[in-house]
Amino acid sequence: MDINRKLEILADAAKYDASCASSGAACKDSRGSKGVGSTGGAGICHSYTPDGRCVSLLKVLMTNACLYDCHYCINRRSSNVIRARFTPDEVVKLTLDFYKRNYIEGLFLSSGIIRSADHTMELVIEVARKLREEHQFRGYIHLKTIPEASQSLIALAGSYADRMSINVELPSQQSLDTLAPEKNLARTEEAMGHIRGKIDERYAEKRKPDAPKPPPFATGQSTQMLVGADASTDAVILGCADKLYTAHHLRRVYYSAFSPIPEPSSILPLKAPPLIREHRLYQADWLLRFYDFKVEEIASTATPNLDLALDPKLSWALRNRETFPLDVNKAPREMLLRIPGLGVRNADRILSARRYARLRLADLIRLRLQMKKLMLFIITADHHPAKWGLDSDSLRARFLPPPEQLEINFDAPPTPAPSDFLSVRSGEL
Amino acid sequence: MRTVVIMPEYESWRAAARLLLAQGVVPDDILWTDDAQDASLFVGEETAATVPAASAIKVPPAFMDIARSAAAHSDARRWALLYRLLWRLTLGGERHLLSMSTDRDVRQIQDWCKAVGRDIHKMHAFVRFRLVSVDAATGREQFVAWFEPDHRIVRLAVPFFEKRFAGMDWSILTPYECAHWDGKRLHFTAGVPRSNAPDADALDDLWRTYYRNIFNPARVKINAMQSEMPKKYWKNLPEASLIAGLIAESAGRVQDMLKTEERPAKEAPKNAYLKSLHDMNQTDVTKPNHDSEET
Numbered sequence: 001m002d003i004n005r006k007l008e009i010l011a012d013a014a015k016y017d018a019s020c021a022s023s024g025a026a027c028k029d030s031r032g033s034k035g036v037g038s039t040g041g042a043g044i045c046h047s048y049t050p051d052g053r054c055v056s057l058l059k060v061l062m063t064n065a066c067l068y069d070c071h072y073c074i075n076r077r078s079s080n081v082i083r084a085r086f087t088p089d090e091v092v093k094l095t096l097d098f099y100k101r102n103y104i105e106g107l108f109l110s111s112g113i114i115r116s117a118d119h120t121m122e123l124v125i126e127v128a129r130k131l132r133e134e135h136q137f138r139g140y141i142h143l144k145t146i147p148e149a150s151q152s153l154i155a156l157a158g159s160y161a162d163r164m165s166i167n168v169e170l171p172s173q174q175s176l177d178t179l180a181p182e183k184n185l186a187r188t189e190e191a192m193g194h195i196r197g198k199i200d201e202r203y204a205e206k207r208k209p210d211a212p213k214p215p216p217f218a219t220g221q222s223t224q225m226l227v228g229a230d231a232s233t234d235a236v237i238l239g240c241a242d243k244l245y246t247a248h249h250l251r252r253v254y255y256s257a258f259s260p261i262p263e264p265s266s267i268l269p270l271k272a273p274p275l276i277r278e279h280r281l282y283q284a285d286w287l288l289r290f291y292d293f294k295v296e297e298i299a300s301t302a303t304p305n306l307d308l309a310l311d312p313k314l315s316w317a318l319r320n321r322e323t324f325p326l327d328v329n330k331a332p333r334e335m336l337l338r339i340p341g342l343g344v345r346n347a348d349r350i351l352s353a354r355r356y357a358r359l360r361l362a363d364l365i366r367l368r369l370q371m372k373k374l375m376l377f378i379i380t381a382d383h384h385p386a387k388w389g390l391d392s393d394s395l396r397a398r399f400l401p402p403p404e405q406l407e408i409n410f411d412a413p414p415t416p417a418p419s420d421f422l423s424v425r426s427g428e429l
Numbered sequence: 430m431r432t433v434v435i436m437p438e439y440e441s442w443r444a445a446a447r448l449l450l451a452q453g454v455v456p457d458d459i460l461w462t463d464d465a466q467d468a469s470l471f472v473g474e475e476t477a478a479t480v481p482a483a484s485a486i487k488v489p490p491a492f493m494d495i496a497r498s499a500a501a502h503s504d505a506r507r508w509a510l511l512y513r514l515l516w517r518l519t520l521g522g523e524r525h526l527l528s529m530s531t532d533r534d535v536r537q538i539q540d541w542c543k544a545v546g547r548d549i550h551k552m553h554a555f556v557r558f559r560l561v562s563v564d565a566a567t568g569r570e571q572f573v574a575w576f577e578p579d580h581r582i583v584r585l586a587v588p589f590f591e592k593r594f595a596g597m598d599w600s601i602l603t604p605y606e607c608a609h610w611d612g613k614r615l616h617f618t619a620g621v622p623r624s625n626a627p628d629a630d631a632l633d634d635l636w637r638t639y640y641r642n643i644f645n646p647a648r649v650k651i652n653a654m655q656s657e658m659p660k661k662y663w664k665n666l667p668e669a670s671l672i673a674g675l676i677a678e679s680a681g682r683v684q685d686m687l688k689t690e691e692r693p694a695k696e697a698p699k700n701a702y703l704k705s706l707h708d709m710n711q712t713d714v715t716k717p718n719h720d721s722e723e724t
Contacts, residue, residue, distance in 0.1 A: 003635070007638050008638055008642050011642040011643045015643050029593060030593060031595045033595060038593040041589075044550070045657065046555070047658065047666065048654040048658040049644040050644060050672055051644055051649060052649075052654050055643060067698065067703050077695055079692065080692065097635075100558060101559070101560075101630060102556050102558050102574070136596070182706050260683060260686045262685075262689050265692060265693075349531070352529075353528060353529045355528065366530075366531050366532075
């Protein structure tokens with residue numbers, strides 16, 4: 001099988017992993033070496049495919065042969081996709097060739113599990129070792145980790161990688177038992193705890209004054225959850241994410257709407273969730289991490305699923321109308337962040353500007369805020385929303401998109417407004 | 430009114446601005462023009478005012494970064510706006526001005542800085558190096574790229590390439606300025622036409638194979654793609670020729686997927702590791718956690 005054919009199969013097999021981050025790595029670069037590569041900046045998206053996802057890393061599997069039978073996965077052993085396998089040297093050469101042409105930020109290497117967890121982990125590590133040691137590659141490396149691999153191998157992988165990840169895939173053991181019988185949440189969390197320990201250890205070493213620079217280790221870990229492959233509610237999914245952020249300090253939890261695959265498993269009735277659900281989960285995730293929201297405020301036992309028609313912050317504001325209107329000239333930062341239409345950056349701009357002037361509507365217009373939404377929730381030096389505006393039952397209706405946009409299926413993919421994409425990128429809601 | 434002619438570069442503006450500020454010249458009295466041809470600084474109509482010593486004028490350090498970035502913007506009004514901001518920050522007594530994103534001038538300069546920052550970022554993302562030769566003596570690979578920035582950002586953008594691609598020789602050609610790296614030294618030459626740059630690379634086909642297969646036809650979001658990768662960049666991206674075809678065939682590919690037969694689960698193969706995994710799943714789901722103190 002030639003390299004082009006292998007790349008077709010093993011890129012196709014890797015595309016269901018949503019992670020694409022190339023940021024947050026330690027600062028390193030190629031100056032003074034014979035190699036190439038640098039990390040430490042914000043991360044760069046080198047291209048975009050028509051699915052709206054960025055192409056940042058060469059994302060491939062070592063092999064798509066797999067012992068496991070995860071029913072949502074195209075590479076499960078019951079699937080009859082064509083199988084292929086890279087040699088470590090092939091992946092090394094592809095990575096370097098692509099990198100030198102500035103197609104990519106680095107490599108995201110994962111693999112189907114063959115023979116055993118340790119054997120598979122060794123194959124993945126061998127690629128990273130060659131890149132780092134034989135080619136002085138200083139670009140970004142993200143290695144998928146198998147929770148059942150031995151701790152020494154996970155530690156070795158971490159010494160070559162900038163980012164590690166183990167996908168929890170589904171938020172409860174009950175769902176895993178049905179859909180991914182080989183996977184175990186407790187073991188995954190144990191491995192995440194081990195990786196977190198290693199990451200923390202290195203940070204502690206680095207902070208010691210006058211200590212020599214500690215050996216490299218990945219600076220962060222992430223995970224992915226599938227949305228819509230099981231019956232888990234958004235409250236359960238966000239609860240699981242919140243637990244992982246708190247317990248293991250994950251950099252990111254990725255949410256991936258289950259996507260139709262060829263020849264689906266008979267165990268998994270194929271009904272794709274609306275893509276907008278994935279989008280709302282990302283918005284809710286941002287609220288948890290940067291806006292100081294609690295899971296119960298966004299998705300509770302009473303309303304366990306996010307409103308698909310409205311963003312979760314607006315949704316929260318409409319449920320908590322008594323909090324508003326807020327005076328942008330007086331409200332503390334944590335309350336400014338609760339105002340629909342006001343993101344972290346503009347809240348900080350308001351805080352900084354109001355030290356010198358009483359802000360008026362014209363000032364906010366110059367910040368290019370979404371005034372139509374904002375005006376209902378704020379007080380400025382020259383504006384107070386009519387009280388009826390906040391109490392009226394028609395308030396929710398005012399924000400609903402026209403009905404036809406709510407029909408979402410794969411024949412007619414949804415077309416969110418460009419502002420939606422901006423908000424998912426910047427996290428500003 | 431005096432006319433100030435400067436080279437369209439930050440250093441040239443700074444030198445002129447320093448002098449004008451020391452003379453206390455108010456912003457409305459200056460007409461700024463750039464002239465790339467004439468390097469000489471020309472300040473017409475000397476007026477000796479009561480001049481504060483240049484050293485006595487303190488400028489917030491943040492302003493210098495803003496000025497350096499805004500100077501690269503293509504808008505001809507940037508020099509006048511920069512001087513007006515400088516004047517307001519110093520002689521105008523508005524030392525806190527940069528904290529006021531709600532101010533018209535501040536807002537405008539922030540917009541220009543943002544546009545320049547985005548242009549630099551897109552250059553880092555969308556430059557495509559093409560292999561042209563291998564130096565017989567040193568064995569170093571030599572690459573050439575073509576890029577068309579919106580603003581005069583080459584000098585601001587290339588330190589990134591120097592750090593990242595130290596181990597290869599490269600040139601980045603643009604219509605107004607070119608940057609070259611030979612492993613030791615970065616240097617700059619005048620701009621060149623597009624035809625001076627190579628059109629393709631032997632690896633482009635393999636890259637297109639990757640692009641085609643990493644695309645998921647079941648989630649087409651064309652607006653999301655185009656807001657980050659506007660069409661103006663497509664002509665210099667080898668993968669962009671695939672976009673129209675991938676979109677056109679996506680609906681059919683999903684239909685075909687949905688039509689395929691469901692597959693029953695296959696029995697587990699005989700494998701020692703798999704057996705141990707299943708045994709483990711049967712017995713202890715909650716193994717004690719030695720490594721993390723977290724509950």
